[in-house]
Amino acid sequence: MLILTSVLTTGALTLTACGSRDDGGSGDDSGGDTTLTIGVDAPLSGENSATGLGIQYGVKIAIDDANKKKLVPGVKFVLKALDDKAQPATGQQNASALVADKQVVGVVGPLNSGVAQTMQQVFASANLVQISPSNTDPALTQGKDWQSGDKKRRYPTYFRTATTDALQGGFAADYAYNGLKKKKVFVVDDKQTYGAGLAKIFREQFKKLGGTVVGTDSVNTGDKDFGALVTKIEDAKADLVYYGGQYDESQLITKQLKEAGAKIPLFGGDGMFTPTYIETAGGTSEGDLVTSVGVPVDTLPAAKQFIDTYKAKGYKGDYGTYGGYSYDAATAIINAVKAVKEANGDKLPTGNDLRKKVVEEVGKSNFEGIAGKVSFDEFGDTTNKQLTVYQVKGGKWEAVKTGTYNG
Structure with a gap:
């Protein structure tokens, strides 16, 4: 269209x-x-x-x-x-x-x-x-x-x-490690510029904080069957999955992961932050998290x-x-x-x-x-560095933390 x-x-x-x-x-x-x-x-x-x-x-x-x-x-x-x-x-x-x-x-x-x-x-x-x-x-x-x-x-x-993701990835890693108290994460990305870049920054910052990356994998945009990925995540005994990419794939990953019996949340970036994610994943999205730019509009x-x-x-x-x-x-x-x-x-x-x-x-x-x-800095980046973590609660995205990240 x-x-x-x-x-x-x-x-x-x-x-x-x-x-x-x-x-x-x-x-x-x-x-x-x-x-x-x-x-x-x-x-x-x-x-x-x-x-x-x-x-x-x-x-x-x-x-x-x-x-x-x-x-x-x-x-x-x-x-x-x-x-x-x-x-x-x-x-x-x-x-x-x-x-x-x-x-x-x-x-x-x-x-x-x-x-x-x-x-x-x-x-x-x-x-x-x-x-x-x-x-x-x-x-x-x-x-x-x-x-x-x-x-x-x-x-x-x-x-x-x-x-930018330099702030968003670190903000998410800090919340995962210090806020959620998660220590073992499995990181997935969609091979795209945004998703792969965000996943890399999250992975590096999570390890710096003391967390362990128990596995990594990539998917293709448009994929629908994530059975093999779900098995890898379960075998790795992760207590959190971090996904770098858009909602189109992540909403199916979390659904298939939870339906396989894995009771661990999926955490992602602003590319996942849409009601469509919850509508597609249904009840399996409960407890999942995202970061997004700014404060709740x-x-x-x-x-x-x-x-x-x-x-x-x-x-x-x-x-x-x-x-x-x-x-x-x-x-x-x-x-x-x-x-x-x-x-x-x-x-x-x-x-x-x-x-x-x-x-x-x-x-x-x-x-x-x-x-x-x-307003913009010398690189054309916004001077507004606010970020927010949202979590699915009762079938809706609910803001759980707003702040900035300085690395």
Whole structure:
């Protein structure tokens, strides 16, 4: 399912700046406004679509709010959402399509770190800002040698509102060892950039704390039968399974593990944090845990209107994981357009100059979003380092610890 939210116009469109001039007749009050597009790239169908749709609609609500409030006078924002199906090659194609669309002034996404790797160069070459609400692989902002302390930012157009696995993996390991008092863990990953990276960081930190990794294994995305893996876990006598990957596979792993008689919890990262995990695994998910970025969005007063709108509109997907961060990412782009326009005599720059200046202004972001403070460090990483551990209790994700991790 390729979801595109089209620009509703009637009559002639005249290309202006990096957008189009709406000459009226569209049935709204935006006559004479310049139309600019905010792109979204995420898995909107198939694997990971529950969280991908949450990203799309988080951006949609931000755009609707900005237009209603006339946050940027004379500018009407519209959404263009492309489905990457969680596939890196498709993400790269989508990036090229968004770059080619001259109305696009910024992009929110993607969901998956592996997809982001294929998109960064495309956006950087076109000076088009990209803000991911969910990518957590440290290498995306700090380079492949980040663990050795040699941190280098390769793509000045890339930012993220989610904190990294360097913190999330350690935060989870600390809670597993000191909070749950688990000493023997079996670590599994899905071989993908996000999953394998997160599992590695968790594994290393758990061992540093004094825990024992009694076994490791990998699965393939799309796998359904985990009988052999379940046997390995049981034979290893682990008291915890840590999974690096998405909910699609982990919800089946925990179900098959518990049905085989193993009474041990499965712990994972934000890729598992969705109601879909519980719905599929059913009662076997009880006691399982995840870490996710930020604090519970349902507890944030600033997010109340966003949540109410999401529910009232009947939007599909899960807003709880990245919806708030997506809203804030889109708002950062919108605020940047406003700043560029005001600094240019209240006129939008023409051609590629608008995109370039939007990148610069996004880097200066400093505002309170609905999911927390929005600002970025020298690598484009968020300065919001909050993380939360959730556990399935009574068939729902319940926050059990919120804090930060300093290593």
